[in-house]
Amino acid sequence: MAIQDIFQAVIGLDAGKVVSEVNGELEAGTNANTILQEGLIKAMDEVGERFSAGETFVPEMLMSAQAMKTGVEVLKPHLTGEADTKIGTIVIGSVHGDLHDIGKNLVCIMLEGAGFNVVDLGVDITKEAFVEAAKEHNADIIGLSTLLTTTMCNVEETIEAVKEAGIRDSVKILVGGAPLSQEYAESIGADAFAADAGDAGKVARQLVL
Numbered sequence: 001m002a003i004q005d006i007f008q009a010v011i012g013l014d015a016g017k018v019v020s021e022v023n024g025e026l027e028a029g030t031n032a033n034t035i036l037q038e039g040l041i042k043a044m045d046e047v048g049e050r051f052s053a054g055e056t057f058v059p060e061m062l063m064s065a066q067a068m069k070t071g072v073e074v075l076k077p078h079l080t081g082e083a084d085t086k087i088g089t090i091v092i093g094s095v096h097g098d099l100h101d102i103g104k105n106l107v108c109i110m111l112e113g114a115g116f117n118v119v120d121l122g123v124d125i126t127k128e129a130f131v132e133a134a135k136e137h138n139a140d141i142i143g144l145s146t147l148l149t150t151t152m153c154n155v156e157e158t159i160e161a162v163k164e165a166g167i168r169d170s171v172k173i174l175v176g177g178a179p180l181s182q183e184y185a186e187s188i189g190a191d192a193f194a195a196d197a198g199d200a201g202k203v204a205r206q207l208v209l
């Protein structure tokens with residue numbers, strides 16, 4: 001049993017083996033974040049590289065993603081403690097056109113641990129739906145995630161829609177996802193950028209405290 005076996009199980013599309021290997025590593029005392037980074041996330045990076053190289057295709061990528069998700073479910077209670085008091089509400093989703101949700105789901109876990117009431121809208125969320133949800137839940141923060149260069153523009157469009165709805169002064173906007181950067185976030189008028197899920201928890205706290 002080793003973290004390498006978790007990596008192989010994700011690549012091998014074997015969700016059952018992912019669960020047993022992750023449980024085995026936890027029982028052996030391996031830190032949950034190490035399992036996440038070195039086993040699960042590294043495997044998804046490898047899947048992405050194989051996809052770029054034309055060695056694997058969308059159905060396999062989807063099955064690896066399902067295998068990864070089962071592993072994250074096992075890890076979830078170990079990744080972060082649940083905060084006692086809530087410090088704010090964040091509505092979060094993957095922007096319109098983007099179906100990727102693994103990273104966004106990890107961000108949700110860390111935000112909950114950081115003390116937020118998290119309203120997860122899911123994937124492919126239109127700018128109108130973000131605005132409506134922010135109003136409905138009286139959100140302190142709107143979280144926008146995207147993994148695709150082709151949908152980065154929808155992050156900016158959502159920020160514009162928040163301005164047009166007249167609520168920009170009452171809500172902070174946190175953005176993240178692989179193609180984004182601090183510079184890009186500043187250029188489109190977001191309040192903050194987070195590079196990963198752990199960072200998202202810290203940055204979101206700074207936005208409201």
Ligand code: B1M
Nearest residue numbers: 048099100101102103143144145148149176177178196197
């Ligand atoms: Co897609 N995909 N995919 N895919 N996919 C990528 C992103 C890609 C880089 C693969 C590649 O070519 N190497 C590429 C994008 C290229 C580009 O835009 N430049 C790509 C492509 C092209 C596509 C399709 C277009 C393929 C096709 O159909 N021809 C298609 C698009 C579908 C759509 O969205 N409309 C597609 C589809 C899919 C699947 C559905 C099969 C599946 C997603 C399943 C799911 O999410 N439920 C999938 C997968 C699995 C991937 C890769 C392999 C893995 C993504 C992942 O989960 N990473 C990915 C390659 C890669 O990332 N290496 C790839 C692990 C995750 C923990 O990391 O998501 O980066 P990440 O999240 C991090 C940070 O980014 C950050 O924190 C997270 C946790 O630390 N973060 C935030 C994310 N959101 C945040 C929000 C925040 C703060 C931080 O605040 C609000």
